[in-house]
Amino acid sequence: MPGMNQMTDRPTILCIDDTPEARALVRRLLSPPYRVLEAQDGLQGIEVAQETQPDLVLVDLHMPHLSGYEVATRIKSLTPQTPIVALTADVTKNVQERVLAAGCDGYLSKPIDPDTFEEQVRSYLAGERQELEDESYRQAYQQTLVARLEHKVRELTQALDRNAKLYEQNLQLLERTQRQARLLEAGAEVGRNITSILDLDELLRATVDTICDEFGFYYAGVFLIEQTGKWAVLRAGRGTAGAAMIAQGHKFKVDGHSLVGAATGQRKARIALDAGEEPFHFKNTLLPDTRSEIALPLIAGGEVIGALTVQSTEEAAFTPADAATLQALADQLAIAINNAQLYRQNQQLLMQADRRTQLLEAAALVGREFISILDLDELLNKTVDIICTTYGFYYAGVFLVEGPDSAEPGEEWAVLRAGRGAAGAAMIAAGHKLKVGGLSMIGAAISQRQARIALDVGEEMVFFKNPHLPDTRSEMALPLIVGKEVIGALTIQSTEEAAFSDDDITSLQAMADQLAVTINNARLLEDLEKAHAELVRTKTYQAIAEATGESIHWVGNKAAPIPGSVARITEDITRYLAMTNALLAEAAPDLREHKFAQMLTEATDEIANRGTFLTDIQAELETWPLERLHKILSVESIFEDLEIIETSARSILNIKEDLIGPARQQKIEPVSLPELLEETIASMGIPDEIVRTLFNDDLHPVLADRRQLGRVFTNLIKNGMEAMREVKDKKLFVWARMADEPDLAVVDVIDHGAGIPPDQIDKIWMAFYTTKSDQGGTGLGLPACAQIVGQLNGKITLESEVGLGSTFSVYLPTLEDANDHLSEERTKQ
Amino acid sequence: MKEEIRILLVDDEKLVRRSMEKTLLRAGFDVETAEDAGAGLALFETAQDDEPFDVVILDLNMPNLEGEDDPDAGLKLLSELLENAPHLPVVVLTAFDEVTRAKEAVARGARAYFVKGREAGLIEIVNDIINR
Secondary structure: OOHHHHHOOOOEEEEEOOOHHHHHHHHHHHOOOOEEEEEOOHHHHHHHHHHHOOOEEEEEOOOOOOOHHHHHHHHHHHOOOOOEEEEEOOOOOOHHHHHHHHOOOEEEEOOOOHHHHHHHHHHHHOOOOOOOOOOHHHHHHHHHHHHHHHHHHHHHHHHHHHHHHHHHHHHHHHHHHHHHHHHHHHHHHHHHHHHHOOOHHHHHHHHHHHHHHHHOOOEEEEEEEOOOOOEEEEEEEOHHHHHHHHHHOOEEEOOOOOHHHHHHHHOOOEEEEOOOOOOOOOOOOOOOOOOEEEEEEEEEOOEEEEEEEEEEOOOOOOOHHHHHHHHHHHHHHHHHHHHHHHHHHHHHHHHHHHHHHHHHHHHHHHHHHHHHOOOHHHHHHHHHHHHHHHHOOOEEEEEEEEOOOOOOOOOOEEEEEEEOHHHHHHHHHOOOEEEOOOOOHHHHHHHHOOOEEEEOOOOOOOOOOOOOOOOOOEEEEEEEEEOOEEEEEEEEEEOOOOOOOHHHHHHHHHHHHHHHHHHHHHHHHHHHHHHHHHHHHHHHHHHHHHHHHHHHHHHHHHHOHHHHHHHHHHHHHHHHHHHHHHHHHOOOHHHHOOHHHHHHHHHHHHHHHOOOOHHHHHHHHHHOOHHHHHHHOOHHHHHHHHHHHHHHHHHHHHHHHHHHHHHOOOOEEEEOHHHHHHHHHHHOOOOOOOEEEEEOOOOOOEEEEHHHHHHHHHHHHHHHHHHOOOOOOOOEEEEEEEOOOOOEEEEEEEEOOOOOOHHHHOHHHOOOOOOOHHHOOOOOHHHHHHHHHHHOOOEEEEEEEOOOEEEEEEEEEEHHHHHHHHHHHHHHO | OOOOOEEEEEOOOHHHHHHHHHHHHHOOOEEEEEOOHHHHHHHHHHHHHHOOOOEEEEEOOEEOOOOOEEOOHHHHHHHHHHHHOOOOOEEEEEOHHHHHHHHHHHHOOOOEEEEOOOOHHHHHHHHHHHHO
């Protein structure tokens, strides 16, 4: 059935040939008059033929796998109507018969003849057929076909066989790959775990556990090569077996015959099987079930640091792939171990740094203590105590060089000035001293100006034979150097051998340097204090002399009117007596006998005895008119002069208060500040428009001696007024309130006077210092104030600015505080 | 014609002033007092045309012409007075320990100085001046 092809314009021709050139030639010769389809092998040809039902099939006989004969047979059976023409270069005998026997309808020989090819094709299309005349060819062909089939089946069976084997191999490969993947995964897991562990022992323990748990091995252990490099020592082992071996100090010689030894020596993994190539017997009684073992070198930074052993209960458990995986793990482990060791070293360095810091801090502490101590003996004793307590040393002592002795000229001695504990005290009492430049460590340290260290078994040939210090095993002597001079040496002793690290020496020498400077300071201070004491004495005498002068000047002024008043009173009394006597002389005789007259006569005699004759005075008085007598003689005048004397005397007594006021017996009582201040200001006679006061409502009474505190404010107010001497519009402000601190009241006395220059602020509190000696200042007022307020547990502060004025603030404890105190006392009772 | 010797006494110390005033009064002098340089000068100038003072006694250390404490107030007043009346006898008062300054005042034209205390001595000085 030509079918659809008959309806198309052009007949369809299928060319089945395995050589592209042959197909191309056919296409060129037949197309376009024909539609040429192509197939490059037999199977494809059969498919195309069945699908397209071509008008003619051209098939090459010699093709691989499926020959042209077989293709023709198959196509003939599928489409019996389609003419099939064989194309072949085969010129063997009877090829045409065999082609026809296979089912072909014709035969064209190769190479194709272009001149006749199209015509031949057209004739086959037109229905030309060749017939097979001899049927025996058909039988022969069928036999050949069956034989070929047989062969193919056999081939196929063999292939299936091979496939099954391949399949099995594939499975094994897959399994191995999976196992390897799992090992790698486990390895990565171990890697992750171990790289984050920085404690070496923990790292190794975790590693052996992880290897056994994750990989399912019987045992794992890590050996590390110890310092000498000769031995690989077991540092971690799985389970009780591992623990037991570590306890035994299990180790292998590096590069020895053991598996671990070989792995470390040869820097590569070694595998031992029970019946394997390595002559190895698993005879470790602690690991009785081991049937195979692998030892992997641990290499970090190109250096073998140890080995990892992994053991299995299975024979030949370790494949090369396992070895590779485990080696990757071992490499990771080696790096982690290295890290852990570096970490540990870092920690140690850190600890060393810590200790150094601690030592330096101790040295700083010593330094601080030193600076605050200026008494030499106290300084030295404290030094040895601090050295022993802070550094934990057995003994410390300070020797100071003393000048050449007159008995031994030219020789200097280092004398023990301070020593720790009873031993030190005993040696000082015994006058322990060592010759500078002598054989002792102290003597050598001083003469050589450098630290000397003696260890019990050290370079220095020193024997520790001091009976006071029997436990000394190492000693250090540090020179105390100030500038160019060695002033002594510090000895430090320890009960430990080789107790002094470089850091200790550095920090102790730093401390010794500080000590030397401080000792020098203390000595200078001693000299300075002597000089100062002398200066203070001189200054004091000078100040007293000055103050005495001031006082005398002041007293002299105050006393000036007294002699005048006394003279006048004397004169007045005399004159009254003279007048009385004159009258008496004129009186009746009986009156002269009166006892009053007798008294008057006696008084006249007494005055005459003093060289004044009342009759002379009487005569003088007689000459004066009454008006004049009134002017010069009156009882009022007598009383006025007495008052002058009294007032002057009181003024003079007042200066005493400045001098001895603070020392007077105190009478402490609650004092109302507003009341006291008002009184004080009023008594000073300062006009109201100058002094302004402000008293806060919350003010508590203060505890003070009323009179002394009054003097304090008098002085401060007087000071303020004097400071404003040059100021036209004088204003003084007095403000009393509670202070910010609890239970303290504060009184500010604020002036806007000249202010006090900064260089004088401290001096104003010094006794006898005054800037107004020419104004009658004694230089005692402010010091007295400070002393009085100090005695009352208060304080005075001063803020001053030149040109703006000064504020004196007096802080005083208030009553509330005392009440608490009193109630506490009562509760106790 | 003048009956009495007129004396101006200038001193800021009230008691001293009063005491000396009394002493001078009892000696028969006509005394007027002032407590500072300004008041003293005012009194002097007021009296100058009508009843001039014969003697002026003044303290060295007292409020000056501006009313402020001044150790040289007396010296300044002295200069003012001598400018007005070049031949006026002036006695300066001084404390026993400030004689140096008093001597300086004498060098500047004061007739005499008196160390405060024994006031009879002042009368002698004044009498000396008047009788000369």
